[in-house]
Amino acid sequence: MKTRVLIAAFVAALAWAGSAGAHPMPSGFNPGLSTNWFDMDDQKIADLRAAARAPKPDEGSRAAKCRNGMAGEFPCKNVNLLGHLTLAEIGAKNETEIGNDSWGWVDRRTKREYAIVGRSDGTAFVEITNPREPRFVADLPTQVDSSRDAWRDIKVYRNHAFIVAEHFGHGMQVFDLTRLRDIDRDEQPKTVAADTVYTGVSNTHNLDINTDSGFAYLVGTNTCGNGAENGGLHMVDIRDPENPEFAGCALAELPAAPINNYVHDSQCVNYRGPDRDYRGREICFGSNEQAVLIYDVTDKADPKVISQTLYPQASYTHQGWLTEKAKYFVFNDELDEITARSPGDLQTTYQVNVEDLDRPGVVVASPNNTASTDHNLYIKDKVIYESNYTSGLRLFDAKDVPTTDLREIGFFDVYPENDNQGFEGGTWSNYSQYRDDDIVTVSSIDRGLFILETDLEPRARD
Secondary structure (H helix, E strand, O other), X not given: OHHHHHHHHHHHHHHHHOOOOXXXXXXXOXXXXXXXXXXXXXXXXXXXXXXXXXXXXXXXXXXXXXXXXXXXXXXEEOEEEEEEEOOHHHOOOOOOOOEEEEEEEEOOOOOXXXXXXXXXXXXXXXXXXXXXXXXXXXXXXXXXXXOOOOOEEEEEEOOEEXXXXXXXXXXXEEEEHHHHHHOOHHHOOEEOOOOEXXXXXXXXXXXXXXXXXXXXXXXXXXXXXXXXXXXXXXXXXXXXXXOOXXXXXXXXXXXXXXXXOOOOEEEEEEOOOOOHXXXXXXXEEEEOEOOXXXXXXXXXXXXXXXXXXXXXXXXXEEEEEEOOOOOEXXXXXXXXXXXXXXXXXXXXXXEEEOOOOOOXXXXXXXXXXXXXXXXXXXXXXXXXXXXXXXXXXXXXXXXXXXXXXXXXXXXXXXXXXXXXXXXXXXXXXEEXXXXXXXXXXXXXXXXXXXXXXXXXXXXXXX
């Protein structure tokens, strides 16, 4: 019962703080920080505010090879530092701004490569074609400003960046990335504006894009409710990127089953996995606070929930990614370490067999050797790239899935102060889909953008 109260208070406080969701605040709820019992969201708000106030470096760290467990000031294993720009160097307007989500774009015509980094006050476009000399090229300010300023999320489709935020009235910015080609060096960094703004939502926590189908899935919005809460899959047709159109809502309604409609994150794919019943369908894997939900969204006018998977450690089912052949869904829980539900209170990565979408398997928990809180993870070339706040980027061997002991094959700790649970600093997200398979960019709450190079043993990629 105590855990239910904790999570209820956590969800309610999110609306007030603009933190990990867009839930409406229950009437009469007092979201002040002076609670006399442990409140998770209070800690997150306090930690991020402390990170915003903490002194930050004015200049990025120099490139450094990982030797004897260190790359300059940063602990590491099989990951080198190539480039680094601080928050100030990627456009933070004042010392209280923090970094958040990130993505990337490769210009196929010019062969230039860019990291796209969210800040609480806008979005930075950074050229990393030469990773040892990253250049801040352009700045897209936030569409609107409000107290709900910590979260911004970015994805790319057809040479356009799609950007959402928790700010009330922000909508979804759409920016034509090919405009970066025309910005001369003497103009950089140039302030740019969105090409269009989708206003079918006000505030949005996150978004996912299925680049095969051309649909965006906005999650944690002020829309798509089932009578109890908003935040279901808000589907947008973006096949014409600068003319996005609302396509429908996918609500979580399973008869006689406890279910959470609020989607915190999702991965939507044109399904080519092992379940023959759903091959050729458009399937979404939702991380829905307390469970993993699988949706069939092929018919946008009549989407269906296929299944819901619960697990005993559930505290806040945050985000996940499919393995290469869609046999397993690997995901993280943002609160299980802090609520003492993860094994040994350690950072834990979860895996579930989804060969049968109607009946997924039992969730397998794999604790790591740190206590830090986990965040976004992605899988590429049989490597799990997981951003874990204070312990930094952690690399796991995806060939081990499923296991209770995922093998850690590398890491780069962008927050050398400690590996504490919580949100006082460290990495938010990462992106590895560049032309060079060894390059990965990492966004940091307190230290800006890191351009890293993995140096894995060949067997780690075989």
